[in-house]
Amino acid sequence: MADGTTHIATAFNTPRLAQATQARSSLWxxxxxxxxxxxxxxxxxxxxxARQPVETLESRLRCVCGARRVRLEVRGLAEAPRGITGGIYIFR
Ligand SMILES: [Zn+2]
Structure with a gap:
């Protein structure tokens, strides 16, 4: 019974992917x-x-520099980072 729940509890403070789909939120x-x-x-x-912590999805991104893991952040639209360059893609 505890198997799945304890695993999720370790990521308690990490935003879930679903949070990035809420109004005025975005994934960077x-x-x-x-x-x-x-x-x-x-x-x-x-x-x-949708219920996955975004951290677990970082290894699904690829950057044109060759990185196989890219840090993901859920932010409000008003907090969008400056200097957006692109070049990062969902790999799977
Ligand atoms: Zn890179």
């Missing part, structure tokens, strides 16, 4: 190389991943 990816891009969460929502 920031790579170590300095690239920043808006990420459309709809492909992941379609895969039934």
């Amino acid at each position: 990816a920031r790579c170590r190389c300095g690239r920043t891009a808006a990420v459309d969460p709809s492909p992941w929502i379609c895969q039934g991943l």
Whole structure:
């Protein structure tokens, strides 16, 4: 019984993907190389991943610099990062 729940509890403070789809929220990816891009969460929502902590989806992103993991952040639209460069894609 505890198996699934304890696993989720460890990510208690991490935003879930569903939060990025709420009004005035958005999902952003920031790579170590300095690239920043808006990420459309709809492909992941379609895969039934809405309840996943965004942290678990970071390894599904690819950056043109070759990074295989890109940090994801859920932010309000007013907090959109400056200097959006693109170059970060959903890999799967
Ligand atoms: Zn990069």
